[in-house]
Amino acid sequence: MTTPVHTGMAAELAMDLAHASLSLAQHFSDGATMWCIAPAFSPHAQHIAVEFVHPVVVGKRALPAVALTGPDLVGQTRMSTRAGDVVIACSAADDPDVLAVMRRADAWGVTSIWIGNGERPPIGAADHVLWLDDPDPMLATTGEFVLMYHLLWELTHVCFEHPGLLTATPAVCTEDVCITCSDEGRPAEVLATGSDGTACVRTAQGKEDVVTVLAGALFPGDLVLIHAGMVISKLKEG
Structure with a gap:
């Protein structure tokens, strides 16, 4: 080209x-x-x-x-x-x-x-x-x-x-542990929070319900990392 x-x-x-x-x-x-x-x-x-x-x-x-x-x-x-x-x-x-x-x-x-x-x-x-x-x-x-x-x-x-x-090369897992496939620290944005320690978040895969007990208070618009259906940390805006 x-x-x-x-x-x-x-x-x-x-x-x-x-x-x-x-x-x-x-x-x-x-x-x-x-x-x-x-x-x-x-x-x-x-x-x-x-x-x-x-x-x-x-x-x-x-x-x-x-x-x-x-x-x-x-x-x-x-x-x-x-x-x-x-x-x-x-x-x-x-x-x-x-x-x-x-x-x-x-x-x-x-x-x-x-x-x-x-x-x-x-x-x-x-x-x-x-x-x-x-x-x-x-x-x-x-x-x-x-x-x-x-x-x-x-x-x-x-x-x-x-x-x-025009066809992107697909990702191939060649390691014993693949970070992507093991769902390690996927970014998400909080859409809504519940009173039962859960939240609805948006990820690249769509909307998901996750547990928030480890993250403290969350609000719509917050950026977080999720792993195995749980928020593991809140990302700072700065």
């Missing part, structure tokens, strides 16, 4: 774009919807959605993408996403709404893509980080971000031209 590289684009960023595009193509092929958020620059969210829904190149497929704007972006994203979807955000690394969404992505079962500039998010903050190191706070108002998601769109369609790439 040939990757078009913008003049001056770092090789690491070009590789990140290629990986994110392949992941997007695979998820779209599996029926995913992409949800776009940009709290400080909502036109970016709308522009991304338009790029994917209304391709300007004849013969390219329209892809399901929706811009979420307005207040309570965390609540909107929570209600809109389903397991297997993708959330893409344009923001600085310290945007509280985007941080909250990215922290919950694993619990919701969605893949996360984060576009931004300046100080980088913590390692592992999103599945794919497409970042410009220029700290200029006005960079998001220039064409650099637009170029980023235009390339993301183009490379996603390049992947569609190679059907063999």
